[in-house]
Amino acid sequence: MTAELLIEQFLNGLQFGFMLFLMSAGLTLIFGVMGLINLAHGSLYMIGAFSAAATFAFFNSFWLSLLASFSCAAIVGIVVEKTIIRKLYNRDHLDQVLVTFALILFFSELVRWIFGAFPLYLDVPELLNGSIEVFSGIYYSKYRLFIIFVGLIIAVFLFFLIGKTNLGIQIRAGQHDREMISALGVDISKLYTLLFGIGAALAGLAGALIGTIQSVEVGMGEPILILAFVIIVIGGIGSIKGAFIASLLVGLVDTLGRFLIPWVLQTVTNPSDAMSVGSAIGSMLIYILMAIILILKPTGLYGKQLS
Amino acid sequence: MNKILKIVNLKKNFGAITASNDINFCLETGEIHALIGPNGAGKSTLIKQIMGEIKQDSGEIILNGINISNFKTEDRIHLGFARSFQITDVILDFTIFQNVLLAKIGKEKTFYNFYSSLDSIEFSFEEIKSILIKIDLWDKKETAASLLSHGERRQLEIGIALALDPKLILLDEPMAGLSLDKIEKMKVIFNQIKNDVPILLIEHNMDVVFSIADRISVLVNGKIIASGSSSEIKSNLDVRKAYLGTA
Amino acid sequence: MISEKNISYISLISIFFIAIFSEYFNEPYLITLLSRIIIFSIAAIGLNLVLGFGNLISFGHAAFFGLGGYVSGILAIHAFNSELLISWPFLFNGSNNSLIIWLFTIFFCSLLALLVGVFSLRTSGVYFIMITLAFAQMLYYFAISWPSYGGEDGFSIYVRSTFFGINTMKGINFFFICFFWLLIILFITSKIVNSPFGLALRATRFNLTRVRSVGINPFRIQLLAFVLSGAITGIAGSLYVDLNRFVSPSLLSWQMSGEFIVFILIGGLGRIYGPLIGAAFFVAFEQFFGSYTEHWQIFLGIIIISTVLFAKGGIIGFMLKYQKNE
Structure with missing residues (x-):
């Protein structure tokens, strides 16, 4: 194994972590402020990716398809919030799980109906094609660096939004006391719709960005949704800071684990066993991480302590 | 004395x-x-x-x-020691009878018994009946605690305390x-x-x-x-x- | 007179007789469907014990379903190939005997449920939902990346396990075995729910402080319920693998866990027979709409959303209410 490979895997982990943050930021805000478990967040990710792919097929422009991804996801998100989701805010977790589970079935099948079962692909634009020298002698994909860059910008934007703006004050107030913000004269239903829309837009953007590396297909949202849930649970539900740290942690642990564990095992057993055992353990690693963190801190790293 | x-x-x-x-x-x-x-x-x-x-x-x-x-x-x-709190704390979705029965189950440590029917366990009925009569809620034994008045919940609290013997x-x-x-x-x-x-x-x-x-x-x-x-x-x-x- | 009891008995009896008639009119496909309904309802009955009566929203019961399936499949495939399964402390070739397979299934699923329960029950609310999901995902990814038993593709077991010399490859005979299991499980759960333990379990869903203050440790009650629940769902997994003669990681998938919750909800939450009605509705719905369009899940989604938003109480709840209004 070479240092180049390790650095490349590290950057891959970082890139994955930033994408996970786009997913989990919306999820954790929606849970923190509205108290809603939204399983359909993965569907918004998928919708973003498909909108991008469709736009790309028509206009052949990557930038236009990025624009399409988050705007379409935001529109779908807002429509769903206004028609269905808002009826769930005062329901228990079970109802929320069921309805948003049903939304996944609905959207997945609808998208399969419209686009068919075959995966679609997005092309990286000319500007971001190829690699760039990040350290002396070490090259890394421009596109993946771009993803890290986008993730970083959005993280800064979110921290600014929550920490410094009027909207942020409302969001933070809403996390502590829902009665309070209505007493302050804030239109809660508008705030909720807006927040859900922002979450949806971020998920849609992540879908398009990841869809370019992988393929765009039905069911792409669920694996990443479950990772996002792992993240918000590790980070502490409702905490953007927790989501950020846990995203990077999960991105790195998952990527490096899958890469390093088989390699470490090779030193003690034959390569094929090391490969199979190693990849089995590597794929379980983040769930083991989550279980350990929850055992030590039942409400996650930055979660509010249960009374 | x-x-x-x-x-x-x-x-x-x-x-x-x-x-x-x-x-x-x-x-x-x-x-x-x-x-x-x-x-x-x-x-x-x-x-x-x-x-x-x-x-x-x-x-x-x-x-x-x-x-x-x-x-x-x-x-x-x-x-x-049995204590009745100032804040009433009964299980609202249970009937009066069930609330007292639960306390009795806790007292008798029969809560791992998952094969006997609730109607057939020896200690329950007569003892709970006498408690419910004492707290004057026998007539309402099948009423859900959520439907009780403030005072009746107090009575039930005392019944639960009594069931703990x-x-x-x-x-x-x-x-x-x-x-x-x-x-x-x-x-x-x-x-x-x-x-x-x-x-x-x-x-x-x-x-x-x-x-x-x-x-x-x-x-x-x-x-x-x-x-x-x-x-x-x-x-x-x-x-x-x-x-x-x-x- | 519509009552929960009558609805339940009628549904049991009709499933039984539909199977008999299907055999008479030579409709093996229908018999397979009925067996599937029964197996799914056993799985959901297991989940209902903790979810419906203890309000513990486990989103990872596919773990027990899948483990039951894998344990059974692995025992059966080794027996079929006469391949050594373990060599220490004694030689063991797996088994093709249903009784042995079920015993192993119950043992391992209880053990897993104990482990998952000990960790998960430390948390509550959404954290509980997520940690149970995480455990199931752990097993799912393990099954996918572990190549010995087919990895992502799963493996076939060719013949069903044997039960006292009955020809289990004949659909109706296997149906009877499933039906018999359903009766046993229904009997056990109704016993549990109406026992002192059941009352304590139901109490934990409302008010933990009160439960503690009468000297009951809610954690232990919930843990025991979780173990029983895992074992029951495991048995369903074992039967399901036998029915299809095929084991795959999809048994462990989170969609499976979600579907179990859906069966419970459609039938009626916290009702002993709810999962049976729910599973029957689900399979019938799939067959009916599936014959018109492959996109039947769109309609399933709409039905689930409407049930939750407008018809809490599921089918049984709806029927009981309908009668009251008349």
């Missing part, structure tokens, strides 16, 4: 404030013993020490001859928020219960205290300044002075 609970030379200071100043006190079988005193006299500190929620600086708490001064709250409950019951302002006729009803219930289980009553309503307490202890500034029957307390000059502000 048998002394169920005995408190000997109990002392507790919070910094410079003396919350319990050499308290001696006992609860005997068959009695309702009321503990009264103006706000800030140290009643709740005393109760917390009795329940083991805070620890005394010195002195002893003795239950049926056992020194429980250093016991944890759970162990005290186990030995037979306690050595003594500690009632913390049981009459708060009750209407006059409900208070009368509760008085009847307490007078019935006290023959089985002595009651330590903390209550602000002086009419209630003077009409049902067999003995009254008056706590002022962490010290018991008088102890005796209603008439003795009523005529006690110290009490009038400290409590009513007039001599």
